[in-house]
Amino acid sequence: MIATPPYTLTLAHLYPQEMNLYGDRGNVLALKQRMAWRGWQLNILPIPLGTLPENLPEVDIFFMGGGQDTQQIAIEADLHQHKADYLRKMADEKALFLTICGGYQLLGHYYKPHEGKPLKGLSLIDAYTEAGNKRMIGNVLCELPSGETLVGFENHSGRTFLGKDVTPLGKVTVGNGNNGDDKQEGVWHENFVGTYLHGPLLPKNPALADALLLQALQRKYGVEEIGQTLHLLDDYWEQHAHQQAKLLVSSAS
Numbered sequence: 553m554i555a556t557p558p559y560t561l562t563l564a565h566l567y568p569q570e571m572n573l574y575g576d577r578g579n580v581l582a583l584k585q586r587m588a589w590r591g592w593q594l595n596i597l598p599i600p601l602g603t604l605p606e607n608l609p610e611v612d613i614f615f616m617g618g619g620q621d622t623q624q625i626a627i628e629a630d631l632h633q634h635k636a637d638y639l640r641k642m643a644d645e646k647a648l649f650l651t652i653c654g655g656y657q658l659l660g661h662y663y664k665p666h667e668g669k670p671l672k673g674l675s676l677i678d679a680y681t682e683a684g685n686k687r688m689i690g691n692v693l694c695e696l697p698s699g700e701t702l703v704g705f706e707n708h709s710g711r712t713f714l715g716k717d718v719t720p721l722g723k724v725t726v727g728n729g730n731n732g733d734d735k736q737e738g739v740w741h742e743n744f745v746g747t748y749l750h751g752p753l754l755p756k757n758p759a760l761a762d763a764l765l766l767q768a769l770q771r772k773y774g775v776e777e778i779g780q781t782l783h784l785l786d787d788y789w790e791q792h793a794h795q796q797a798k799l800l801v802s803s804a805s
């Protein structure tokens with residue numbers, strides 16, 4: 553066990569009740585556990601509907617899970633009335649945003665569902681989403697720029713299009729990803745991470761989980777202090793789950 557200071561991070565969990573499709577809260581638990589296995593601490597701060605709590609602590613990571621159109625509609629007004637200014641301030645301060653599917657769609661300029669008016673997004677990334685004619689459902693295999701693979705499950709009708717200068721999270725090799733056309737999946741642009749991959753995503757993609765923790769720790773404690781990588785964990789079961797998911801995808805494609 554490498555002796556290191558007990559580093560701490562705070563994660564604000566946006567709309568934990570409403571935006572939690574397919575157990576996306578499992579991503580929060582995975583980050584907490586990967587900090588704990590290193591002797592560190594991830595404090596979790598639920599941010600429900602309504603006004604923000606007084607005296608918010610310094611938040612390092614914001615998380616928002618997926619949601620059906622009805623949930624996204626239910627939180628839209630609250631997001632802009634009570635959270636948007638604060639989230640934009642924290643985004644400018646380079647806090648890390650991790651968003652899944654419906655939460656990811658609201659990072660961009662708008663999400664236009666099949667019915668009703670477009671939902672206003674936070675415009676934290678140059679992207680927009682419009683519901684397409686088919687639901688994109690199934691297991692997905694992607695490749696990250698690092699060469700690592702990413703596995704997960706998608707279920708969305710929204711088709712997301714990134715601005716030309718916005719960096720995607722990865723390239724789709726099996727499945728649809730952002731829109732079923734440009735072979736892009738998700739976004740990892742500066743401090744904004746979004747993906748269509750449910751599962752939850754992080755337990756069976758440990759390299760991505762650690763890359764997210766690394767970015768948040770480097771921002772808080774400095775690259776000098778944290779270094780370029782986190783010390784490795786025994787990820788036997790995580791890698792086993794990853795390989796099984798890859799087999800599932802390959803057999804289905």
Ligand code: GLN
Nearest residue numbers: 618619621653654709710
């Ligand atoms: N309601 C959005 C869509 O259908 C997002 C769905 C989700 O979060 N899985 O595209």
